[in-house]
Amino acid sequence: MTPLLEITKLTVSYDGTTPALHEANLTVAAGERVGLIGESGSGKSTLALAIAGLLPRTARVSGSIRWQQTDTVPRKGTDIGYVFQDPAGSLDPVMRIGAQLAEILRVLRGKQSQLDVPELLARVGFPDPEIIAARYPHQLSGGQKQRVAIACALAGQPRLLIADEATSALDTIVQAGIVRLLSRLTADTGSSLLFITHDLALASTLADRLVVMRNGRILEAGTPREIIEHPRHPYVASLVASHLALEGPTLLETQREPAQ
Numbered sequence: 001m002t003p004l005l006e007i008t009k010l011t012v013s014y015d016g017t018t019p020a021l022h023e024a025n026l027t028v029a030a031g032e033r034v035g036l037i038g039e040s041g042s043g044k045s046t047l048a049l050a051i052a053g054l055l056p057r058t059a060r061v062s063g064s065i066r067w068q069q070t071d072t073v074p075r076k077g078t079d080i081g082y083v084f085q086d087p088a089g090s091l092d093p094v095m096r097i098g099a100q101l102a103e104i105l106r107v108l109r110g111k112q113s114q115l116d117v118p119e120l121l122a123r124v125g126f127p128d129p130e131i132i133a134a135r136y137p138h139q140l141s142g143g144q145k146q147r148v149a150i151a152c153a154l155a156g157q158p159r160l161l162i163a164d165e166a167t168s169a170l171d172t173i174v175q176a177g178i179v180r181l182l183s184r185l186t187a188d189t190g191s192s193l194l195f196i197t198h199d200l201a202l203a204s205t206l207a208d209r210l211v212v213m214r215n216g217r218i219l220e221a222g223t224p225r226e227i228i229e230h231p232r233h234p235y236v237a238s239l240v241a242s243h244l245a246l247e248g249p250t251l252l253e254t255q256r257e258p259a260q
């Protein structure tokens, strides 16, 4: 498989001393869906922000990030689309949805986007794009806002979509709908997905490969089946055991189904 993103010994420190990310190695293949899991503070967002070039300027970074087998830095928008946990934070409260998307497309147009606003909204599952385009963010539900945030991230037709706890604030049914959407979109466009969550069961439903982090380090990586059935690291084994206790057969079922 062709590597899209190759991260080698990536270390990030916010305060110049303690690393929030310690010598992380990770490769994401073209079209691959990677689930990045770990407890709060384990360094998941730090890794994702480093990939997207969104770390604060004061952060100290060492190691390398290769994009499409070159030393070029991936560009946010056209190479990488980023969906945050709180969609309201990425939407302008006083601008209609259609106008916001049109503005993003206008900025990106010089750089290849062939999509238009209704098409983008239809792509993220809105049957009546014109109605949604005319609304303000506060007139949408949490799940609808997150779909719009995904549409914003897709506007530049990125090769990698990063969803950082993008479903954590949503209820289970809406969450499942967003996961199905991300799964379908990445399959349709052939783009890769980095899906960040602390929910092992959720990540197992859509990822080709799971990467488990703790205390700023990548502990283990493997297919959902490998991680769930044969965890090597004791922490990963305890994570699986606690999810199995909660989820029972669901977790075992989810990793038997190929990602839709």
Ligand SMILES: Nc1ncnc2c1ncn2[C@@H]1O[C@H](COP(=O)(O)OP(=O)(O)OP(=O)(O)O)[C@@H](O)[C@H]1O
Binding pocket: 014, 015, 020, 038, 039, 040, 041, 042, 043, 044, 045, 046, 047, 056, 198
């Ligand atoms: N801007 C920042 N300045 C200083 N420290 C930070 C900053 N962002 C994160 N950290 C610290 O870096 C460590 C890793 O945080 P990070 O947000 O990457 O974890 P996470 O796994 O994404 O957690 P969560 O699931 O809660 O979002 C934590 O100790 C956190 O306090």
